Amino acid sequence: QSHPSPLAEPVSLSLESSKENQQPESLGLGLGPHPDGGKSTPSLMALHQPANPLGIQELVAMSPELDTYAITKKVKEVLTDNNLGQRLFGETILGLTQGSVSDLLSRPKPWHKLSLKGREPFVRMQLWLNDPHNVDKLRAMKKMEKKAYLKRRYGLLSTGSDSDSPSTRSECVSPAPAAAAALASLDLCPYGQAKKPRVVLGAEEKEALRKAYLLEPYPSQNTIEMLASQLHLKTNTVINWFHNYRPGLYPGAAATDGPQRAGQSRHEAEESGKSPAVDPVSFKASSEPCRSSLEVSLNSPSAASSPGLMMSVSPVPSSSAPISPTLPNPPSSGANHSLDANPPPPFQSPKLSRSSQRRTEKMANLNNIIHRLERAANREETLEWEF
DNA sequence: GAATTCTGCGCATAGAACCT
DNA sequence: AGGTTCTATGCGCAGAATTC
Structure with missing residues (x-):
């Protein structure tokens, strides 16, 4: 509808549209043998090659089959571990709203059932995961949003460093790149932070x-x-x-129907800054020429040695007993x-x-x-x- | 070519958790 | 206590794909 097109490259990770610039044949896409089957698959490394950038659409089209379940699982894990919200992630990385992100993360469709457009968010997620620095950048953006909020509300910035500000008390210690790299091993919380699953009362x-x-x-x-x-x-x-x-917060609550929503809030916040500190350009600009794991082919054997958040890409995701996020813990x-x-x-x-x-x-x-x-x-x- | 179905997504909201 | 943030979910819309 009127929202910015997801393809308008909200992604800041060198995913700039490059339709005018694509050279698919000469991209050095890292078409390497697939570790499992020797199948030639394109990699996502081209995205990080300024000289020969690929548009996201081309990339999606050339992407090998991704394990959407594993990707979403990892993304959820990283977001949770770093106290990054779906809203921020969706708006800045995927160009989607929070609700869509939630839906994608909780009910990912198998790769083979997705259209090209439907695959796009997963490719973006994979790219985002590939570079541990992206987590830090998003965390920085969250801090900026927080500061902006405090400034709006109190007309002053929070005192002291963010790390010891009460408002950020829940944020875990800033991860060293090496620590972030440790995320590569699944199911590990690198920062020693206990996960806090949402409680849904029966x-x-x-x-x-x-x-x-x-x-x-x-x-x-x-x-x-x-x-x-x-x-x-x-x-x-x-x-x-x-x-x-209690009725105070939810008018009409405690009567019979339970809690009602208090005043809405987010839209006000968003109203005052539709792109609150979310400047893909600046975000991207801050991404130093990190030649990190983005350059690593999704399927290339070298991925195994990547220090990044490289996921294993299942050539046959449906056969690999998809990790259902809905499985009860x-x-x-x-x-x-x-x-x-x-x-x-x-x-x-x-x-x-x-x-x-x-x-x-x-x-x-x-x-x-x-x-x-x-x-x-x-x-x-x-x-x-x-x- | 109209009708129907599928797909991807936004919007609105409930409600749990958190912040001041 | 009051307000805010965040995630999950239902609903509906738009566009593409398919069927008739």
Whole structure:
């Protein structure tokens, strides 16, 4: 629609459109034998060759088959590890909105099912991953946005360095390139930062919390801890829920329908600066002539030695048991110190036993909670938070 | 050539988490 | 406490592809 075309090169990683300049035949595309099958595939290295740049479209067309699941998994991992939001990433790297980024990352389609246009974001992601410096650049942009926000709001810049500013407390230590390179090994968080998956409360949990709220809108610490324990939630989650549920923040909340959105906010922020500190040109300009892993062929054997975020590119992604992002994570250890006295169920098959047992326990527990809450509410009896 | 289907994406919003 | 940020998701639109 009216949004800037994704092909208008919001990408700053030397992905400038070069339609007027393409020389496909002489690009030295690194058409090397595929490590697995000897299949000749083009590489993405040409993107970083100023002398013979390729347009993103050409690049997509020439790109080898990419493992979209692995790419999105890695991108999510990097974004999470570095506290980089999907909005910033989408707008600056992919030229897409946050919602589209979320959709792409959570439900990537297999490469072979994508059209050329549909493949484009994945190629951009791969390119972005290839150079660890890009993470730093995005982090820098985030800081700039933060500063701009603070300036707008308070008319002053945050004092002190960003690293010790409270507003950036959650950012992990600036990664050394070497550390970033360590990302190349999957599933490692290079900065020792625990990942914090988003909590999605189940219907039963919400129901229990709602009833708890009706009985006690301002629960004591003790109550919160008990609720957290019984619902297998973190106390902070319970606190946040109560906080968000109170009418003050969500008009109409706590009535029946649960939290409503408070004032909208992002659009104001975006309004005041549609491209808040997001200047692809300057971003690109800041990218020193880093002849990093961008130059490395996606499929070339040398990729293995690349210090960057090079992903393995599956020639047959669909056959490689795609990593479904929706696969449930194994229950985190220690998350289940149930206070209830439910004895462990009899032995089940190893795979089922843990999750189904947990589920059963949780359901029973929740039913118990709801039942007691209802009884308490009906009798108007003093709540005793014993489940 | 019209109708239908597919695909990619933006917009709006819910709600959890975070910041001041 | 109030406000903001962030992610997930539903809905709808536009354009391309396909079918009739």
